[in-house]
Amino acid sequence: MAFSGRVRKGVGRLVFGVLMGLLEAHAAAPAVTYHKHIAPILFEYCAPCHRPGESGPFSLLTYADARKRAGLIAAVTQRRYMPPWLPAPGYGEFANERRLTGVQIEQIGKWASEGAPEGAVSDSPPPPTFTPGWQLGTPDLVLPVSRPFPVPADGPDLFWNFVLSPAIRQSRYVKAVEVRPGNARSVHHANLLLDRARSSRHQEKTPGAGFPGMDLNIETATFDPDSHFLFWKPGGTPRTEPDGMAWRLDPGNDLVLNVHFHPTGKPELVEPSIGLYFTDKPPTKFPMLVQIERDSALNIAPGTRDFVISDDFRLPIDVDAIAVYPHAHYLGSLLEGFATLPDGSRQWLIRIPQWDINWQAVYRCRKPLFLPKGTVISMRFHYDNSADNPRNPNSPPRRVVGGNQSTDEMGHLWLQVLPRGEGDQRAVLQEALMRHRLENDPANASAHFNLGVLLLSRQDTTSAIGHLRDALRLDPEQPMALNDLGAALESQGKLEDAVEQFRHALRIEPDYTSARFNLANGLAAQGRLDEAAANFRQVISAESGDTAAREQLIAILIQSGNAAATEGRLSTAAASYRELVALRPGDADLRNNYGIILARAGDLAAAAAQFEAALKANPSHQTARRNLETVREKLAKH
Known part of the structure; x- marks a missing residue:
């Protein structure tokens, strides 16, 4: 018994000694200081936006900046509201994640709770340096809009298109684009479109003034699908394209900056601009943007807490997915995108449990994700139209449908993919996408138009005419569809009908040079040479080149x-x-x-x-x- 008691005593003394050691070690732990621990985090994750001239409401480049907001920084990082990173971990692997680690969040909280000590200046990393106004450095070419755009204090959202003409003498390869919104508070988003045929400028009533409109169809002489994410969104950061994926810009091409403005409560004068960054390396990879969506299914009654839309698209070819971009408006809550492979296994593309339109972004895969032919791409988007949704723009809630206003809703999942296999596989993918959209919505005029143009490029003229006529039945005043229908009819020798389509297009848009050129050709084929010459003269007057x-x-x-x-x-x-x-x-x-x-x-x-x-x-x-x-x-x- 004495032996047993001595053992218990020894154990007691040993435990006491260990506890004392832990207490001593805790007491000796170094303090978390700004210069050694916090500055590296703020410089990497916060400074790109929280610096003078950027979208952040205050700067975080100095100790003084950070100290007076230490409690706020600790609170928003603890809630993972900042830095903004919406995807949930484990549902897709993305490059350049802006998600803080648990250790970093703990350090910020400890630093704030202990009075935000500064520490030794010698422990601080050098502060980041930025080119004023441009996050990617000085662009090779800057293209400002011709005139500022006035946004009224209130009223509906506005959609405006600025036609920009790069002054280049030879073809250049663009490795990066940076859009400067001019006033981030007034701009919901901005898209950049490449117009090789300069078909958009004829919509301007005055050269350089731009023109209204949200949905744009860019006319091309050959099949040329959207291939790159060229837009600005709140919270997004510009990036350089991977090697081999620059896109070609030719002399005479236009760029159309499609901007979605929304009133801020006071009149604003907004002057966007874009910066282009060139490379000497021509593209060797040709990606394509695949969009699945179900906007036509959006009809959300007030008070509905979980309204769900879905879409499923089967890939007709092998592709590598390299980026993903989900998009909804203010009622979006849970956004999911995943791929079901031919073997039945599921591969997550993205999952965002708490959607916030203000921090939407393009998420680039850490490494290409192979999706074989037969893979089904799926989206499941959830919406909350209740009064409990703090982002609901309507109080009280009202019925919300799909549309282009920010108070309407959208449900889009975009993938940037690189088709595998020999030859240009993008046309196969585009046809499958358009047919899929028509299965979901037979009254989709845009899908009929795009499919008709694709079939016409393949010289499947009869099928093309059917889809172009369907597009015009649904949207009779679409000049590009009229022009393409005329071209298809002319190729079948139906000159009289073709000429009437060209004339109809010109009645809608008298400055539509492509339709006028086709009209002149049709008249010449009919032997009406004087009329044909007069129309060719008008084309040359508008487009001297x-x-x-x-x-x-x-x-x-x-x-x-x-x-x-x-x-x-x-x-x-x-x-x-x-x-x-x-x-x-x-x-x-x-x-x-x-x-x-x-x-x-x-x-x-x-x-x-x-x-x-x-x-x-x-x-x-x-x-x-x-x-x-x-x-x-x-x-x-x-």
Whole structure:
């Protein structure tokens, strides 16, 4: 028993000694200080927005800045409200996560509770440096809008498009775009669209003024699907594209900045701009944006706490997913995106348990995620239209449907994917997407239009015409659909019907140069050369660099000029050739022919001038030389 008691005593003394050791170690633990522990966190996660000129309401670049807000910093980081990072851990792996670790949050809380000690300045990392106004550094090319846009103090949201024309002399490859909203409080979001055909500028009533509208269809001469996330959202940060994924910008291309403004309670004058960053490396990878959505299903009664929409799209090809972007408005609560692979297993793409429109972003995968053919991409978006939703813009709640206003709702899940396999697989993916949208919503005019254009590019003209007519049945005043329908009909030899479609498009948009060019071609094919020439002239007047219109007009003028000369209508022939040499002043044959017509009309001096111009353009033009000698002899006799 004595032995047993001594053991118990020993254990008691041992435990006491251990506890004393722990207490001593705790007492000796170094304090959490600003310069050693907190500054590195603030500089990495907070300073990009919390600095002068950026969207953060205050700066966090100095100890003084941080000390007076220590309690606030501890509170918002403890709740994970800051830094803003919406995806839940374990539901997708993303690059450059802005989620703080548990240790970092604990350090901030301890530092704040202990009076925010400063510590030794020598322990601080160097403060971050930024180029004023531009987070990616000085751009290679800055494109400001032509004039500021006035946003009224109140009223509905506004959607405005600014047409920007990069002044470049050769094709450039764009590795990054940074959008500066001009006034982050007034801008809900901004999208940048590439307009290779310069088809949008004809919607401007005054050059440089821009034009209204939210949903834009950008006309292209070839299949050219959306490929990159080129937009600005609150809380988003600009990024450089991965190697091989720059996009090409050609001389003469336009960029359209599509901006969604909303009133702030006071009048604002907003002047957005974009910065372009170039690389010399041409693209070797061609991604595509895949969007699934069910906006047509959004009809949320007031008071509904959990309204759910869903969409499921089966991939027709193998792809690598490289980025994901979910989008809803103020009623969004739980947003989920996942992939069900052909073997039945589930791969999470993203899960956001507490959606906040103010911190939406594009999330780039840490590494490409392979999704084989037959994978089903799914979205399950939940909405809360109750009075308990602090982000509900309506008090009391009202019925909310799908739409473009920020007080309406949206439900979109975008994936940026890289198709695998040989050749350009994007057209296969685009066709499957459009057919899927029509299965969900047969009255989707945009899907009918896009599918019709794709089928037309494949020369499946009959099917294309069917979808284009459906698009126009649903949206009769769509000039691009009218123009494409006219082109399809013309390819089938239905000239009269085609010409009527082009005329209808021009009645809606008189400055629509693509429709006017097609109308001129159709008229020429009908033998209505004077009308065709008049329309080609209008195209050239609007687009002086349109070489196709210029060549077509030249062909018509040669035909009509020669016919008039043959028939002895020399003044008409001379008028045609006068215009011809103005269009092509260095063409020796045109000069020679014009000279012959002038000589036949009796204007020998003018004829001599044209023969001389022909020889200047081509000194070895023997016909022009003989004609000049003949005319000079006649002039000498007079």
